[in-house]
Amino acid sequence: EVQLVESGGGLVQPGGSLRLSCAASGFTFSSYSMNWVRQAPGKGLEWVSYISSSSSTIYYADSVKGRFTISRDNAKNSLYLQMNSLRDEDTAVYYCAREQDYGSGLQAFDIWGQGTMVTVSS
């Protein structure tokens, strides 16, 4: 079964750090680009970060640039998000999502994890 499972969420104080993990199974992880998407309580979806299959290309949303770092370990079938200098507005459910390439540069997120909750509060 194709599956993504996030972990590492929790309660952290403003200014603190947290590292999220996403374990992939059921597919060749090293062949796919991956993303992190978050959703604040009662709000819509916000794309956070992208990493290519080989880690050669990385993008961030402006809201997290300079504070968050995406990485992956293809040998461990795992995706990570290191979050530093956390703010109240980073409180959200964080999802990892597999990016499917449908050709001609057209992509969509076809597999999602169940999400992990990050709460930033004093």
Add this chain to the structure above:
Amino acid sequence: DIQMTQSPSTLSASVGDRVTITCRASQSISSWLAWYQQKPGKAPKLLIYKASSLESGVPSRFSGSGSGTEFTLTISSLQPDDFATYYCQQYNSYTWTFGQGTKVEIK
């Protein structure tokens, strides 16, 4: 940055109704648009990619159309399992942007 605007924000409908949700981009995105369904407490689910291509396993009552700046998601005959929130998503210039969502409620 490209902005995505969905309408309506909330839609009340009955089982069997034909439902249409619109997504407008602030500039042309060709066919770089996807649609997702999300139920409370669950992860989003991909319905449509490349504006009009149905993801494998998604019922044929879902369809997408449009290109450029205006796109629609249509549910031909609303089923009880379809009451959820729907999001459009675009990819352009190394960023992915979601619309604000459309909640489909029971009338």
